[in-house]
Amino acid sequence: MTQQHSGAAGSLFIVATPIGNLDDISQRVLQVLREVAWVAAEDTRHSGKLLSHFNISARFLSLHDHNEKQRAASLLQKLQAGESVALVSDAGTPLISDPGYSLVRLCRDAGVKIVPIPGPCALIAALCCAGLPTDKFHFIGFLPAKSGQRQQVLSDIPANVGTLITYEAARRVKDTLADVAVVFGDERELVLAKEISKTFEHFCHGTAQSITAWLEEDPQRCQGEMVLMIAPPADKPDDDIHPAAQKTLKLLMSELPLKKAAALTAEIHGEKKNALYKLGLSWDLAQE
Missing domain, CATH: 1.10.10 (Arc Repressor Mutant, subunit A)
Structure with a gap:
């Protein structure tokens, strides 16, 4: 793994970074970040702090929702010239509700080698600790901001897809719980995971009503990163x-x-x- 490949295209590394606890970073991630020619980051300031913590200097290029299509073309040129690139998001695995799809698609079509560097992913970390079925699950990403659109998206999901998983902003989580109750009924089993791998990590199990009540007991509970999981419907004869x-x-x-x-x-x-x-x-x- 080197920055330059004589006469050959560089590799695009899809690098998962910690979602909270920096001790979750792997030695392979650190090696890749030290050796690539460029780091394409969702927020260069945020990722700069991460690399600085591990005494890694890097040449950064921003790649986010507003510039990805244009930036992907310039990154492809660098890759085809033999320079390797690491793609990182602000936290967790790139492309999972984060930028990177256009770049990966472009590189795939151009025959550039794409290498996954596995690591933290909030939806997987949440699901494996939730006590909900894991044999099948359906990741929704972020639900729409408006209540009517949220309810429509939830209503359109078939009943046989397993556990539903969505990311939610803290400021909207109570509204989303209310919409979940409207669509699925308040008897549906839910798990809210917040601040995974961080100091105030917590898993709250219950119904939409009971989880909302738990959130309202302390305003600080409506802060931080959240993953909402919705159990499949109980079998009905x-x-x-x-x-x-x-x-x-x-x-x-x-x-x-x-x-x-x-x-x-x-x-x-x-x-x-x-x-x-x-x-x-x-x-x-x-x-x-």
Whole structure:
């Protein structure tokens, strides 16, 4: 691993950095950051402090949401000239709700070698400690800022995708919990992880209502980085869904996509859309 490759393109390293505790940095990350020609950073000031802590000097270029497409082209030129580049975000793994997609796509299409340097990722760290199902999960990223749009996004997610994981800003977390209760009901099991790997790390398990109450007990709890996890719906036996609703669902499925059929059946009979969707999906799978 060197800065220059005689006659060959450099490598693009996708480098995961600590999300809080600096002791989580790996020796491989430190080696890469010392040896690359350039560090492409979401915030050069923030990443500069990280490298300074480890006595690493680097040439920085900014790469963020507002300049990525333009900056990606210049970075590709550097890579094709033989200079290696490390891509870092402010914390955690680049591209996971952070910039980098355009650069990676451009480099892939140009045949540049792309090397993952694994490390911290908030969604994985949160999920493995939450006590929720991990065999299937669906990462939503950041939900929309407006309540109506949040509810629409949540409503559009099928019931069979497993545990839902979203990042949320502290200033919006209570509003998001309220929308989760509207869409999934207040009985749905949730886990809120905050400040992972930091001094005030905490996992709060409960319903939307009980977690909101916990947050309101102390205003400082509504601070910091947060990961919200939503458990899959509890299995509902077919006989818990009214026979008339099952009949309607079967009729509509013969003419409409399952998602639309479940939504219409829910509206007609007052059943839960996700339960109807899951039931219809089980019928489809049984016929395969």
